[in-house]
Amino acid sequence: MVNHMVQHDTLDRIYSALADSTRRDILTRLGEGPASIGELAEPHGMTLTGMTKHVRVLEDAGLVRTEKVGRFRQCRLGEERLDDAMAWISFYQRLWERRLDGLEAYFTLQKGTDQ
């Protein structure tokens, strides 16, 4: 029953890291270039402590890499490229399509050719 999954730990961490809009914002922001904790915290009106925690969650998931540079902690996108997360979703989409092709084709939305 648990066969197709990569490491549950990894997926757990990645998906729960993504399950927060603040953290998704952080990733988007870091897509534009490195930032310090303070720079990340400011637009959210959040304490530095709070932001440090969010960054830590992203870092544990491999989505962000950080490095202390002087007084600042430089945060940037990490090595984890969400391939695992993407692969799992793709797998699920295949399941869904198989269901759709079967007896339920009449049912709901028609698809827009993704994947």
Next chain:
Amino acid sequence: MVNHMVQHDTLDRIYSALADSTRRDILTRLGEGPASIGELAEPHGMTLTGMTKHVRVLEDAGLVRTEKVGRFRQCRLGEERLDDAMAWISFYQRLWERRLDGLEAYFTLQKGTDQ
């Protein structure tokens, strides 16, 4: 940059629904066809109450649809096709690649060290 996000609420629910290996298993199982709460609970050695909760989480995320049929609750894959979740991840991947192509290449050119 935030225009790629649908409603945070939706993504929050989808990603946090996926952030649990039991629930990912449920989706995989339902990919093979509808199942009752009991059938879903059994392979996990979980109480019916516990499984009902998991199914509820998936249903709230739109990933599962259920219907009471006699004494049974028939659970099947829902209408939410993870397109939103997929789109967000793709968007992030694009950011990552841009970082790689732009900033990192420049960085490598300048420093010659891995970064």
Next chain:
DNA sequence: CCGTCATTGCACCCATCGGTTCAGTGTCGT
């Protein structure tokens, strides 16, 4: 050296989560 600044560690608060038990509720088979 001293003050300021960016961050962090710690303790704490409250809400949610994953899971249980127990007592119903409604449905089926006979």
Next chain:
DNA sequence: ACGACACTGAACCGATGGGTGCAATGACGG
């Protein structure tokens, strides 16, 4: 009608999550 069956509602539990404030720590700037 009766009992077994499949589930559900409520109350509860320990752990985790998102957030705060406060007191270090460590790096600058002068």
